[in-house]
Amino acid sequence: MSKYNKADQKKMKIVKIILGIVVALSIAFFALGIFVRELTYSSEVTINKPLPEVFKIFNNDEKLSEWIPEIKSIKSVVKTEEVKGSTYMITVNNQGNEIVLEEKVLDFVNNERVKLFFNGGGMLKIDDYTFETSSNGNTKLSLITNVKSDNFILGCMLPLVKGKLAEQDQQYLNNFKRFVESSND
Incomplete structure (x- = not known):
């Protein structure tokens, strides 16, 4: 039994x-x-304003919180004359928690490209923005994003949040489009 x-x-x-x-x-x-060691995704928006105006507004730190509402403050740490190599500390509100991100300008070509590196919250992120004039005089703003983690457990979660990260970046570009098109700068 x-x-x-x-x-x-x-x-x-x-x-x-x-x-x-x-x-x-x-x-x-x-x-x-x-x-899955890293993620890459892209976002894009066409803005009904000329490229020089779009580029100027995009690079105005005082206007950044208008289209990325989570930004609480931006502090310049190192500012270079050619912009490339400049470093900033950005404080963001992440669902009620303050996170400080280090931002470094990896590349800056006036009216063409801005490439930024972010380090904070366990994530390493590169945002590569390109600006082009479309055939009708509007501005096409494209973003290619690469995300990695600086720790294994967060790295395991990256594939699970890829859609959310891509959705958030697309929303920021949409916010930027609305802000620029309503702006009189």
Whole structure:
């Protein structure tokens, strides 16, 4: 005769199945961090204003919080004459928590390109913005984003939040479009 009755055996089988599922999900979660080291995605918007005006507003730090509302403050740490190499400390409100990001300008070509590196909150992010004049005189603003993590656990989560990150960056570009098109600068 078995040491356990049928009810106990059924409960143990259910526990084993649940543990198996938990182990499988854990392995899958950690495998994400091993196989997916970084994310790349793009966003784009066409703005009904001329490129020089769009570029000027885009690079006005005092207007940044108009289209990225989470920004609480921007402090210049190193400011270079050619802009490239300039560094800033940006304080953002992330769902009620303040996070300080270091921003470094990796490339700056007037009326063509702004490439920024952000480090903070466990994420390393490069935003590469390009500006082009479209055939009808409007401005096409494109963004290619690359995101990595500086720790393994956060890296495991990156593939799970890629859609949210891409959606947020697209929303910022849409906010910028609305702000520029309503602006009289």
